[in-house]
Amino acid sequence: MAAKQTVTPVEPLIIIITPTYKRPTRLADMTRMSNTLRLVPHIHWIVIEDDNYTVPYVEDILRRSTHIYTYVAAQTPAGYPKRGWYQRTTALRMLRNNTQSVMRDYKEGVVYFGDDDNSYDTRLFTDYIRNVKKIGMWAVGLSGGSLVESPKVVNRTVVGYKVKWGGKRKFAVDMAGFAINLNIVLNTTAVFGKSCRSGFGAPEPCLLEDMGFSQTDIEPFGLDEDAAKHDVLVWHTRTTQPKFKKDPSDAYDEFVVEL
């Protein structure tokens, strides 16, 4: 029996870019995120460590995730205002320089910035992200001092944003609230640069403006005007960093942990 070795996938590949860094709750966060992603097919998981070295125990989690992954170290250089910007930038450049090695036999891709401490309903991937043709947007729970931040939709078109923080931004959206078709990523050089300001302006609208998007490009997901209630499919959660009683650090030598 000759098995057909390569079948071109019909589905678009979801490329998830996750910046990460060492902290006591990280292995727990990454394990939970990995569990969620194991339920979704056709993913390439790009994880960028904010350090000079990758961490073997994080790579073990990625290996168990059952997905193709890329795991590299890229320590934030001086001048970047916030954690994660340089790592996302590194991933975007890698994607542009090594598109084939990420895409393999896939014909289409969608890029999503998925942080390791957020909470994801798997339908975010299967019903929203997988279907993004240009730029998709949706509601994000527990973001910006709101129970929900969301694009405002009239006649199936995004006309503004329901947010309590930074409502005057051109794209008032959290990192977890949008995904971009790979073709658009590949046709620009936009990154999360040092010039993207922290706080009011940035970095999400900075990237999206640099990519040349206008409001009419946005495809809203899960915001049908005739629905009685909308499910929130992604939450901007944070895991509390515990307070530890003082202890010699070698007390945990026999366990896989991070300080």
Added chain:
Amino acid sequence: MAAKQTVTPVEPLIIIITPTYKRPTRLADMTRMSNTLRLVPHIHWIVIEDDNYTVPYVEDILRRSTHIYTYVAAQTPAGYPKRGWYQRTTALRMLRNNTQSVMRDYKEGVVYFGDDDNSYDTRLFTDYIRNVKKIGMWAVGLSGGSLVESPKVVNRTVVGYKVKWGGKRKFAVDMAGFAINLNIVLNTTAVFGKSCRSGFGAPEPCLLEDMGFSQTDIEPFGLDEDAAKHDVLVWHTRTTQPKFKKDPSDAYDEFVVEL
């Protein structure tokens, strides 16, 4: 073709008891936990709401979990020192009074108290909990002011506990750090009673003493003395409750959220 309708499962059923309550991060936490459990077969998920009513949106998550579940409301009456005790007690009584409706065709079961905000590696269920014959114990990350709390094992026997909090308790173990074979649960009437003190003594060792366990009954998992490093398979994590900017509560009427 006559399909065989009932096949007696060879695996023990894992009965997970999860107390829960309304809070802004709850739907995110339950979604993440449900994603993890979807990866593990042979589970019955008992969820007890600390309220007079169950919540339809929580039940939607349980329905999507792909597991058989039981979801009931049991508001904590006066006199219980901590959240969750009365709900776990309710679940234990239900299990004793309605064993057949939970067990169905399963011949063996294991009971685990799995809170909705903790982080679980799926191997906790497949490699540890599923194999508990009497009472199993293992390391818990980020518990009691420690990076890891763990039973102390010598010659494959638990001889004490490596903890920084409450080390003199007879069973110095977090709720996430043990599971009990159903037969033992059914042969006792032990519950998390009001007489179980909060703080130093309770409630875990109180329950385990009332069930008649002694130290020699404990089966340690994942603590082989010759291993170079042990993986932590469960973490006592907490999701930070966000601070919300003031807002009329009806602003979120169109989304499924909890205040």
